[in-house]
Amino acid sequence: MQWSGFLQxxxxxxxxxxxxxxxxxLFTRGLCGxxxxxxxxxxxxxxxxxxxxxxxxxxxxxxESPPRELDLVRYDMRDLKKAPKPALYLGLSGLIPFxxxxxxxxxxxxxxxxxxxxxxxYGASIVSFLGGVRWGFALPAGSPAKPDWLNLANSxxxxxxxxxxxxxxxxxxxxxxxxxxxxxxxxxxxxxxLPTYPSWFKALRTILTVxxxxxxIGTVVIKQYYPEKKYFTDK
Numbered sequence: 290m291q292w293s294g295f296l297q298x299x300x301x302x303x304x305x306x307x308x309x310x311x312x313x314x315l316f317t318r319g320l321c322g323x324x325x326x327x328x329x330x331x332x333x334x335x336x337x338x339x340x341x342x343x344x345x346x347x348x349x350x351x352x353e354s355p356p357r358e359l360d361l362v363r364y365d366m367r368d369l370k371k372a373p374k375p376a377l378y379l380g381l382s383g384l385i386p387f388x389x390x391x392x393x394x395x396x397x398x399x400x401x402x403x404x405x406x407x408x409x410x411y412g413a414s415i416v417s418f419l420g421g422v423r424w425g426f427a428l429p430a431g432s433p434a435k436p437d438w439l440n441l442a443n444s445x446x447x448x449x450x451x452x453x454x455x456x457x458x459x460x461x462x463x464x465x466x467x468x469x470x471x472x473x474x475x476x477x478x479x480x481x482x483l484p485t486y487p488s489w490f491k492a493l494r495t496i497l498t499v500x501x502x503x504x505x506i507g508t509v510v511i512k513q514y515y516p517e518k519k520y521f522t523d524k
Contacts, residue, residue, distance in 0.1 A: 368488040369496075380493050384500050386411040391507035400515040402461065405508050409464045412505060413451035416471035420447035423478065426486070433485070447475045461512060465505045472498050 369377075390408035394401055423444035427434040434440050454467035476498045480491055 366492045369492045370489075372489040372493055376490070377493065380497055383415070384497060384504075387501045387504035391504055391511055394508070394511045394515065398515055400512045400517045402517060402519055405461045405512065406458060406464075408505070408508055409458075409461060409468055410455065412465075412468035412472070412501060413454045415501070416454075416468060416475060417448040417451040419472075419475040419479075420444045420451075423447075423475075443478055447471050450474065462509055465509050469502055469505050472501055 386408060390404050393404060421444070423434070424441060426432055427436045427440040427444070450467055450471035454464045454471065457463040457467065476494060479486055479494055485491065486494070
């Protein structure tokens with residue numbers, strides 16, 4: 290008996306864009322002649338083909354996070370830079386009557402009821418103005434705030450609080466507390482309860498309300514610790 294074998298090996302390497310390597314090996318084993326019966330079970334007739342591929346995984350770029358959307362409560366102080374210049378300058382200059390009253394009384398070390406009443410009256414007018422802003426914001430056709438009972442009724446509340454504060458003009462402490470309540474309620478409406486204003490306006494409103502709040506608190510504290518002097522009645 291004669292044995293003859295034939296071995297053929299072929300290898301192919303290709304780079305197809307994704308750096309994929311294909312290796313194919315073909316083994317063919319032939320047999321000429323007869324095989325003894327004891328070798329029939331161990332003989333291989335035909336061919337086997339093996340295919341393997343190795344792909345180098347590429348690092349996928351991280352998906353960009355969607356832009357952060359501000360909800361009704363959150364606001365970004367950095368958006369204050371986007372505020373229109375007239376709104377920014379007029380809003381900050383509106384703090385002068387709030388800050389100047391306790392500053393003047395602290396420098397003179399006297400409680401001046403006329404100056405304190407002027408500050409509280411100015412604060413009441415600002416509270417009423419904030420209610421009017423909400424009313425005007427709800428009227429345009431494309432506004433996110435609809436002219437419904439919720440928006441229009443809540444826009445009247447600050448005006449009623451301001452009017453009540455002026456009724457207690459004989460007691461500046463009560464008037465100042467009512468003005469502080471009106472400022473806080475108006476800020477709560479604008480930030481969380483009612484349809485929101487632009488982000489820059491909410492940031493500006495927060496700063497103005499905080500400064501006005503501490504200015505009124507300063508007037509109440511000065512009344513408790515400094516002697517009172519009335520310039521228009523005392524001689």
